[in-house]
Amino acid sequence: MHIVLIYIGVLLGIFIEGEMIMISSVIAAHHGYLNLWLVVFIGIIGTYCSDLFYFSLGRKKGKDWLNEKQKFRKKAEIIDKKIKKYPILIFIGYRFLYGFRTIAPLVIGTSKIKTKTFIFFSTISTLVWAFTYSAIGYLFGEVIKSQLQHIEHIEKYIIGFFLFIGILIIVISKIKKRSVTVHEVKPG
Numbered sequence: 001m002h003i004v005l006i007y008i009g010v011l012l013g014i015f016i017e018g019e020m021i022m023i024s025s026v027i028a029a030h031h032g033y034l035n036l037w038l039v040v041f042i043g044i045i046g047t048y049c050s051d052l053f054y055f056s057l058g059r060k061k062g063k064d065w066l067n068e069k070q071k072f073r074k075k076a077e078i079i080d081k082k083i084k085k086y087p088i089l090i091f092i093g094y095r096f097l098y099g100f101r102t103i104a105p106l107v108i109g110t111s112k113i114k115t116k117t118f119i120f121f122s123t124i125s126t127l128v129w130a131f132t133y134s135a136i137g138y139l140f141g142e143v144i145k146s147q148l149q150h151i152e153h154i155e156k157y158i159i160g161f162f163l164f165i166g167i168l169i170i171v172i173s174k175i176k177k178r179s180v181t182v183h184e185v186k187p188g
Contacts, residue, residue, distance in 0.1 A: 006034065007042060013167065014046030015053075016174075018101060019133055020166040026137025028159050036138075043130040047095070051105045051122045058109020066110065072103055079107040087113075091121035095129050 013021030022043045029036040057065070066076045079100060082090050094104035108118055 003034075007038065010034075010039060011042050011046045013170070014043050015050045017166075017170045018047060018050070018095070018129075020169070022130070022133040023137040023140060024159070024163050024166055026134050027141040028163070030138055030141025031159065033159065036134075040130055040134050043134065044126055047129055048122065048126045050102070051095075051126065052119075054102050054105035055109040055115075055118055055122070058106040059115075060109075062106050062110035066107070075100060075103050076107045076110075079104050080111070083108065083111065083113075088121070091118070092125045092128065095125055096132075 010021060010025045014025075022039075025034060025039045025043070026036065028034045029039045066073055079090065079094070090104070091108070095101050097104075105118070105122070
């Protein structure tokens with residue numbers, strides 16, 4: 001039962017953060033703690049669902065939300081300009097740009113881009129992303145295994161530590177974002 005919870009945690013982590021969770025999970029799979037192909041599959045599903053969620057949010061409430069959030073407006077303007085200039089490159093590459101992974105599908109959702117066009121490019125981008133970060137995680141796992149064989153008996157604690165640090169960073173960043181959002185509320 002606990003392994004199912006771990007995979008659910010991987011799914012949620014990838015949905016929220018992505019890269020760090022994907023790499024950590026592949027490292028864990030490389031060392032035999034998780035199933036590599038299941039981690040890759042979960043990475044694809046989590047990332048794809050995240051894209052669809054933010055794209056749908058953009059379709060329904062994106063313009064109102066972006067008008068309310070000053071700090072995201074600048075990123076949205078950058079994305080909007082880049083989409084007009086390099087649409088295919090942005091559709092495929094936004095998830096590799098730090099700080100734009102969630103705002104880009106939201107902004108694309110506010111545009112006149114057809115849903116099926118977004119889904120097509122999101123699928124391609126998701127597959128490229130999942131296999132790229134799986135390869136990175138696998139290579140890190142190989143380096144860890146080859147360089148640290150003498151501490152093999154404590155590797156699960158090391159991997160657990162890095163997963164804990166990754167989750168801690170995510171939680172702290174979410175708390176900071178929420179506290180900034182609470183302070184941005186203007187008295188009515």
